[in-house]
Amino acid sequence: MKTFEETLTFIETKAAEHAADDSDWDYELIELEAFTAIIxxxxxxxxxxxxxxxxxxxKKANGTEEDEDDDDDNEKNLCWRMNEICEEMNALQESGEIPEQTQQLYTFWQRKFWPDDDAEQS
Structure with missing residues (x-):
């Protein structure tokens, strides 16, 4: 497992890849990699x-759990699951129920991957 600082650096690296990528599918996989590190x-x-x-x-995201689905279906399911977790995290965020460093990583991920969303909220 990565430390807090290593996870921040990993998110930053993945955000740079994310910003440079223009394909829909790789884009989502980069988001998933960074999100998995946070989780x-x-x-x-x-x-x-x-x-x-x-x-x-x-385990599934890191490929350490056997899965009978083919890789494409597994990745789609993981992206769907990531969105489901994000929805719950957003609700928990409002009530302050996310541990401090996890909250910092999640907020950092959101800011780095979708900087336009921050500009819209300002």
Missing amino acids: EFSLSEGFSVTCCDLAAFV
């Missing part, structure tokens, strides 16, 4: 959500 770190803070088992999500 993997969040497990060390005891974070959980009700929509899924985060440890199983990380």
Whole structure:
């Protein structure tokens, strides 16, 4: 597992790849890689959500859990699951129920990957 600082650096690296990529599918996979790093770190803070088992999500995303689906279906399912987790995290964010460093990583990921969203909210 990456430390907090290593996860920040990883997100920054992936954000640069994300900004340079113009293909729909690779774009989503880059988002998924960075998000998985956040979730993997969040497990060390005891974070959980009700929509899924985060440890199983990380195993699937990292390819360490056997899956009978073909790779394309698995990646689509992981992206769908990522969106589901994000929805729950957004709700938990409003009530302050995300551990501090996980919250910082999640906010950093959002700002780095979608900087236009920050500009719209200002």
